[in-house]
Amino acid sequence: MTIVATAAALSLPISLSRSSKLNTKKGVRGGFRVVAVFGEEGGTGKKSAWGTLFDVEDPRSKVPQCKGKFLDVHQAVEVARYDIQYCDWRARRDVLTIMLLHEKVVEVLNPLAREYKSIGTMKKELAELQGELAQAHKQVHISEARVGTALDKLAYMEELVNDRLLQDRNTTASDQTSPSPSTSTQSLEVVQRKLQRKSLNVSGPVKPYHPRLKNFWYPVAFSTDLKEDTMMPIDCFEEQWVVFRGNDGKPGCVRNTCAHRACPLHLGSVNEGRIQCPYHGWEYSTDGKCEKMPSTRLLNVKIKSLPCFEQEGMIWIWPGNDPPTATIPSLQPPPGFQIHAEIVMELPVEHGLLLDNLLDLAHAPFTHTSTFAKGWSVPSFVKFLTPTSGLQGYWDPYPIDMEFRPPCMVLSTIGISKPGKLEGQNTRQCATHLHQLHVCLPSSRQKTRLLYRMSLDFAPLLKYLPFVQYLWRHFAEQVLNEDLRLVVGQQERMLNGANIWNWPVSYDKLGVRYRLWREAVDQGAKQLPFSESP
Numbered sequence: 001m002t003i004v005a006t007a008a009a010l011s012l013p014i015s016l017s018r019s020s021k022l023n024t025k026k027g028v029r030g031g032f033r034v035v036a037v038f039g040e041e042g043g044t045g046k047k048s049a050w051g052t053l054f055d056v057e058d059p060r061s062k063v064p065q066c067k068g069k070f071l072d073v074h075q076a077v078e079v080a081r082y083d084i085q086y087c088d089w090r091a092r093r094d095v096l097t098i099m100l101l102h103e104k105v106v107e108v109l110n111p112l113a114r115e116y117k118s119i120g121t122m123k124k125e126l127a128e129l130q131g132e133l134a135q136a137h138k139q140v141h142i143s144e145a146r147v148g149t150a151l152d153k154l155a156y157m158e159e160l161v162n163d164r165l166l167q168d169r170n171t172t173a174s175d176q177t178s179p180s181p182s183t184s185t186q187s188l189e190v191v192q193r194k195l196q197r198k199s200l201n202v203s204g205p206v207k208p209y210h211p212r213l214k215n216f217w218y219p220v221a222f223s224t225d226l227k228e229d230t231m232m233p234i235d236c237f238e239e240q241w242v243v244f245r246g247n248d249g250k251p252g253c254v255r256n257t258c259a260h261r262a263c264p265l266h267l268g269s270v271n272e273g274r275i276q277c278p279y280h281g282w283e284y285s286t287d288g289k290c291e292k293m294p295s296t297r298l299l300n301v302k303i304k305s306l307p308c309f310e311q312e313g314m315i316w317i318w319p320g321n322d323p324p325t326a327t328i329p330s331l332q333p334p335p336g337f338q339i340h341a342e343i344v345m346e347l348p349v350e351h352g353l354l355l356d357n358l359l360d361l362a363h364a365p366f367t368h369t370s371t372f373a374k375g376w377s378v379p380s381f382v383k384f385l386t387p388t389s390g391l392q393g394y395w396d397p398y399p400i401d402m403e404f405r406p407p408c409m410v411l412s413t414i415g416i417s418k419p420g421k422l423e424g425q426n427t428r429q430c431a432t433h434l435h436q437l438h439v440c441l442p443s444s445r446q447k448t449r450l451l452y453r454m455s456l457d458f459a460p461l462l463k464y465l466p467f468v469q470y471l472w473r474h475f476a477e478q479v480l481n482e483d484l485r486l487v488v489g490q491q492e493r494m495l496n497g498a499n500i501w502n503w504p505v506s507y508d509k510l511g512v513r514y515r516l517w518r519e520a521v522d523q524g525a526k527q528l529p530f531s532e533s534p
């Protein structure tokens with residue numbers, strides 16, 4: 001960052017303004033200019049000096065007239081550029097207003113001037129200034145909101161440009177001979193081509209899982225559910241495992257099949273940190289080694305075990321053949337949140353379909369009419385914006401931030417202003433929030449183990465209410481059932497050949513991105529989309 005300061009820069013007020021491309025001078029490009037507004041003597045020349053600093057042309061007269069016209073990407077970017085220029089101009093006006101008012105306050109409060117003014121005059125002047133400052137303050141907030149909107153627009157434009165680039169890349173030679181789609185008569189064709197490009201083929205029986213999808217850490221249970229002497233059978237990638245705690249309290253995950261005659265181990269019991277087969281009593285430690293064989297000589301026998309660790313209230317396994325990565329991801333709610341509910345459900349759908357469902361919010365006012373979206377109106381346009389990264393962003397017009405976290409997690413933060421009302425505000429503007437974690441563990445090609453965790457940044461005592469866990473579970477099940485009947489139906493059709501991603505539209509962005517990520521995994525791509533590491 002380049003900072004230019006004049007010799008008198010230490011005297012206040014100063015002007016801080018972000019250099020825009022349009023206002024770039026050598027040495028200050030992309031940085032901040034810091035310029036003294038007036039010297040120690042102040043004086044009559046101030047206003048003209050400020051005038052030059054803030055004398056930036058009002059860009060509104062130059063904005064291209066495009067209301068109601070169909071714009072191509074370049075024209076739209078030009079409009080967005082004028083938006084930013086306007087924000088810059090508006091911000092300068094706000095700063096100038098505040099500086100002038102600040103100067104007035106200093107003058108009124110000047111102890112040397114006080115003897116010439118009565119207390120009454122000063123009170124009146126200060127009261128007037130207070131009103132003007134409040135007005136300027138409000139103006140700054142409006143400008144702040146404008147900047148936010150301009151940033152949103154830019155993020156949206158970025159999407160369009162990226163889509164256009166992809167489209168250009170995929171355009172066939174014959175397409176290239178057609179004129180560029182810059183008029184409204186050709187827009188339909190463009191939209192159709194774009195949709196065709198984006199359509200994915202997810203149909204037929206689920207393909208066998210690519211080994212690469214197994215090379216991730218997967219949370220399989222909540223710590224509180226795994227007591228000292230309990231076992232937890234878990235299906236993961238169509239293999240049967242059982243999780244239990246060893247003598248040291250640490251969890252282990254072993255194959256849920258006895259080495260002797262393939263009896264399910266989870267029907268047995270845990271004794272002194274070993275799982276005992278219910279058939280002939282063979283006992284295995286958490287690393288899979290058979291340590292006891294009653295009624296016969298002990299043989300050197302071992303069943304397969306997986307790397308298994310406990311972190312931040314969850315049990316994690318690594319089902320892949322590659323060596324596990326050194327770090328287990330963190331799925332903790334953001335600071336200030338308290339966990340209120342942890343629920344596990346076994347669901348009769350493939351985990352990809354469940355993820356598709358969880359990454360979609362546009363269905364809420366149609367599907368969740370008896371639960372959380374009861375009474376919601378249907379917005380004229382629903383968008384998912386991704387300003388920071390490809391798999392993370394926020395819903396417009398809902399105050400909901402959402403992220404797909406590979407390989408199978410969805411994190412969302414929901415701003416709550418009034419119960420049942422979600423429209424019109426972003427999460428930052430809401431005073432209270434609900435945070436959700438959904439882990440969709442791929443149990444088998446038609447089964448998912450869902451781990452759901454709900455946290456709140458308010459009402460910390462709520463979780464101590466008797467039976468409140470049952471209430472949360474009841475509510476979570478109700479919401480899920482509204483989805484499940486639809487997703488099960490989709491699954492049936494998919495197995496019979498229907499494409500469940502036949503015609504994606506703009507609000508399907510996050511779901512489509514998940515499918516592109518999954519497709520890249522299934523094809524063994526070296527670099528996965530939307531991620532920095534391979």
Ligand code: FES
Pocket residue numbers: 258259260261262263277278279280281282
């Ligand atoms: S089948 Fe397990 S001990 Fe015999």
Ligand SMILES: [Fe+2]
Pocket residue numbers: 357363364367368483
């Ligand atoms: Fe839903």
